[in-house]
Amino acid sequence: MTNTADLGAEALRDHVAAQLTRARERSALLTDAVDDDDLVRQHSKLMSPLVWDLAHIGNQEELWLVRDVGGREPVRRDIDELYDAFQHPRAARPTLPLLGPGEARSYVREVRDKVLDVLERTPLEGRRLLDRAFAFGMIVQHEQQHDETMLATHQLRTGAPVLHAPDPPKPVVAHRVDEVIVPGGRFTMGTSAEPWALDNERPAHAVEVPPFAIESVPVTCGRYLEFVEGGGYDDRRWWSDGGWAFRVEANLVAPRFWDKHGQTWTRRRFGVVEEIPHDEPVVHVSFHEADAFARWAGKRLPTEAEWEKAARHDPDGDRSRRFPWGDEDPEPRHANLGQRHLRPAPVGAYPDGASPLGVHQLIGDVWEWTATDFYGYPGFQAFPYREYSEVFFGPEYKVLRGGSFGTDPAACRGTFRNWDYPIRRQIFAGFRLARDVRSGEVR
Numbered sequence: 001m002t003n004t005a006d007l008g009a010e011a012l013r014d015h016v017a018a019q020l021t022r023a024r025e026r027s028a029l030l031t032d033a034v035d036d037d038d039l040v041r042q043h044s045k046l047m048s049p050l051v052w053d054l055a056h057i058g059n060q061e062e063l064w065l066v067r068d069v070g071g072r073e074p075v076r077r078d079i080d081e082l083y084d085a086f087q088h089p090r091a092a093r094p095t096l097p098l099l100g101p102g103e104a105r106s107y108v109r110e111v112r113d114k115v116l117d118v119l120e121r122t123p124l125e126g127r128r129l130l131d132r133a134f135a136f137g138m139i140v141q142h143e144q145q146h147d148e149t150m151l152a153t154h155q156l157r158t159g160a161p162v163l164h165a166p167d168p169p170k171p172v173v174a175h176r177v178d179e180v181i182v183p184g185g186r187f188t189m190g191t192s193a194e195p196w197a198l199d200n201e202r203p204a205h206a207v208e209v210p211p212f213a214i215e216s217v218p219v220t221c222g223r224y225l226e227f228v229e230g231g232g233y234d235d236r237r238w239w240s241d242g243g244w245a246f247r248v249e250a251n252l253v254a255p256r257f258w259d260k261h262g263q264t265w266t267r268r269r270f271g272v273v274e275e276i277p278h279d280e281p282v283v284h285v286s287f288h289e290a291d292a293f294a295r296w297a298g299k300r301l302p303t304e305a306e307w308e309k310a311a312r313h314d315p316d317g318d319r320s321r322r323f324p325w326g327d328e329d330p331e332p333r334h335a336n337l338g339q340r341h342l343r344p345a346p347v348g349a350y351p352d353g354a355s356p357l358g359v360h361q362l363i364g365d366v367w368e369w370t371a372t373d374f375y376g377y378p379g380f381q382a383f384p385y386r387e388y389s390e391v392f393f394g395p396e397y398k399v400l401r402g403g404s405f406g407t408d409p410a411a412c413r414g415t416f417r418n419w420d421y422p423i424r425r426q427i428f429a430g431f432r433l434a435r436d437v438r439s440g441e442v443r
Helices: 009-032 036-040 050-069 090-095 101-121 131-156 221-229 241-250 287-296 304-312
Strands: 179-182 185-189 205-209 212-215 258-261 264-269 272-275 367-374 394-401 417-420 434-436
Touching (some): 009 050, 009 101, 009 131, 036 101, 050 131, 185 304, 221 287, 304 394
Antiparallel strands (some): 185 205, 212 434, 394 417
16 A cells, blocks of 8 residues: 555545545445345345445445545435444344445445545645545545455355456465574564554554564465364364364354365355365464464464564564565555455465565465454554444454455555454454474574
């Protein structure tokens, strides 16, 4: 994502307009792909109807950009309560008197027209909410985050495929799974400089991390299949107490969307049933499954600080980069982002995106579970509202890092933090392994 601190006023307005447009084009793609019956249907109690997400996107844009930033009269004050995510759990949203598909589309168009006018007329300075167009960037990221949520809803729907995309690139040479030793020491975690960084990414602060080993690629489906077929789901030794209770209650036997036909394991992916691709990162596993696999493999999940140090630390310059490959925005050669492909790429497919120490695919492909509970950094300040981050702080949520193939670059940085319940499996989440280093491994 372009560092907006480097842009002049008019270039910044053009950048914001382009990002708003790009997000809306993706929202339209995800909602126009299905008929109206599909839009209003709840495909899983874990998710909202797609039409709720669409109108919620417009409502948040209206609240922050039309009313707050622009000081304009409300477009639809009467629907604020319907689209307040804290008022109604997802399972209950289909029972609400929601806007229909046509009304929702008309509403978001009207809001966007007003927002573009506000953008032209508003000085992008003078308030923290306006500095470097933060409020607009927040709304861009909000829409892209809901687009990824809608993509997850598409994965949960049944029926013929409606979304299509080319396959990701394949590695020139098959990647060998190996480990990278990350030296111990202090590094700068988080950011105080990225203009559109959200409150839980702030402030930048020094963290001391002991030396550790981390695998160069995420765990693949092929490796995970060894755990499945080796009885890993039936062996209590590998599971935490909470993990085992979840495994038993949910009757887990494999990642979500996997199935076995005879001797062949398949997965369902956006309506396509295919054999398990052994060289792709495993996806749709909960934290508990990732943790159990790590124990089975004699390793562990990385902490959030370890993950970020592996992703951002430049040992030669002794600084933290914006991304593993450097400070420039993600390009298609760096990472599998933005729904360009509807699947993770085979491991080793993005050598240009590797970190200085040789850790691959830290950005894109799959969100990676970490061992860390979700809390604010030292000096955290909620901005611009507590409900974005602070109300979720606590041991109930685990941190995920790095983004997935469904994450847009606008909502993915080396500092970006995601979080979810450790039982969640519908999200595009996988993991990689780490371990403590042994005496003599670090020079």
